[in-house]
Amino acid sequence: MWQKSKPYLLLLPATGAIVLLFFGGLFDGMLKSLGYFPAIAERQLHLTAYTELLSSDSFWESLSLTLRVAAISSLLAGIVGGMLAIALFMMNQSAKVKESRLLQRLFQLPLTIPHLVAGYVIVLLFMQSGLFSKFLATVGIIDQITDFPVLVNDPFGWGIILAYTWKEVPFVLLMVYPLLARIRDSWRDVSRVYGAGNLSFIREIALPIMMPSWIIAVFIVFVFTFSAFEIPFLLGVTYPSMLPVYSFQLYMSGTLADRPEALAVNIILALMTIVLGLIAYYFSKRWNVTKGWQ
């Protein structure tokens, strides 16, 4: 009996901490978003925070910005990461193994950099008084640094998109490349003998094999970007702000009455993440082309 239950008992402290912090926090947040806030003598459950939130323009503008930024940055990271993975794979196939490994390490460098630092890198490089605008002005491509497009703290969110794309490309690469690396060299020979050039090989073999991992990677990037705080806080504008920043602004507005609304934003974010997760799971299952691939 002891032998059987020992592993579970040993895992109990860690499991307890995770469950308490994750579900406890979520549950507490949900209660407060439903108006249960004993600190301000509110003990009734109601949907006021949600109805006010859903009828406010700020929320919808924030949601629209958040979806746009998350979709564009995850798609860009997915496309660039996928292309790099295929490029590295094809280099490997053409016996340029050393170069491929070196580039792979280089591409993975941004993984080691914290998001906050990545935000500052974008500020330093892409703001109007940043390195790129100064360089372009020096070489005469633009007359003044103010001619450089506003990419940081812009209403569209280009700065945030750039930061996330740069930061998440290596993540997509990390998720996708190992799967491509499992493609056997002899498959390339087989496909060539049967008439497949490089493009056909990528379309018929490499892409279907990497697709399930790619979808999951892009989804993870999307969900992360969708609910991340520090880069939108650093590179975004005050209005409209992305949902996590909007929630933070509400929470820190100084009045406790706004807090249920702030927490309602978080609950909506969590619900949307779950729905997106289920959609991604459905597609990854459906496109699980590597089923039975030993």
Place this chain on the structure above:
Amino acid sequence: MNGLRIEQIEKKYMTAETDQKESFTLEPIDLAIREGEFVSLLGPSGCGKTTLLKLTAGLLQPDAGKIRFGNKDITRMPPEARRFSMVFQEPLLFPHMTIGDNVSFGLKMQKVAKKERQFEATRMLEVVGLAGYESRFPEELSGGQQQRAALARALVAKPRVLLMDEPFSALDPGLREEMRELLSGIQRELGVTVLFVTHDREEAFEMSDRIGIMSDGRLLQVGTPTELYEQPASTKVASFLGLKNIIKGNIKAGHFASEDGGIEFHTDKTVIDGTQFLILRPEVVLPVTSSRKPPNDSVHLKGKVTKLKFKQGSYIAQILAGNQQLECLLSREEAEKLEPEKIIELYVNQNELQFVEH
């Protein structure tokens, strides 16, 4: 003629560390394969058979020489443009595609319409005995079935030449036999040109119109199975074909004497004086019996039976003649009259003597 011609093809592999030393060299090779012919390359592992096959497929580039199909030089033509098919040692089916899609892959690359390629794939799967397997995935098939599907994939593309790299070596003996029969039947029916690589003598002899014997990067001899077996050009070819009776000796004015002096005889054959190797196939070394009298000009040998081995319906007798161990193929009746240590008389007809210089 839409045959395949390999002319003075050469390939060198360098050692990885220095790229200076040659680790393997495929010596200049010439080989012509007629349209519809089944030619096998037979040789031990590492002799360069697969290299020659890959050079033919275009998967490797030769250092020198030419490959022609018909009158066209295809040496630098990429493999995808050659319209050849290849079956490898392993099935190498794509795991993410159904069997139907795997089989029609070549047709898809040839831009054949979906309906037509589905029809062709279904038809070819029927030919290889896999009717109804179109929608299954490779992992759902046994090893033998996967190799059948790989064969169907190769044949459905209507290749100008079908290249096969030891395709049945990973299968168990029963299945291998079945696949050989299947391939021979299909090859005869479709008239496809085949270049087949194997290290299995039986396989090569059973299926091929002609066989090329390879060793250490060289093509030693090309001929029909009968030619090779009855007239091997060298002791290496004879040894590889399983012939054991190879006797080194000297010929002077039509008189052969083995190196140890144990075997001597006069031969009518026109053979150059000097060191020669006598090759005797086991079935031409016959015991003298009351019912079988040797011709007057035959070569007579005397020896002691050292061992009798049963070999699928017949017997192999090992006989010590002088210092030479000879193998002699006997019927059951002949073998029953013998026992170890018995001295017997043997003879070989003059026309069965085969001399080679090396």
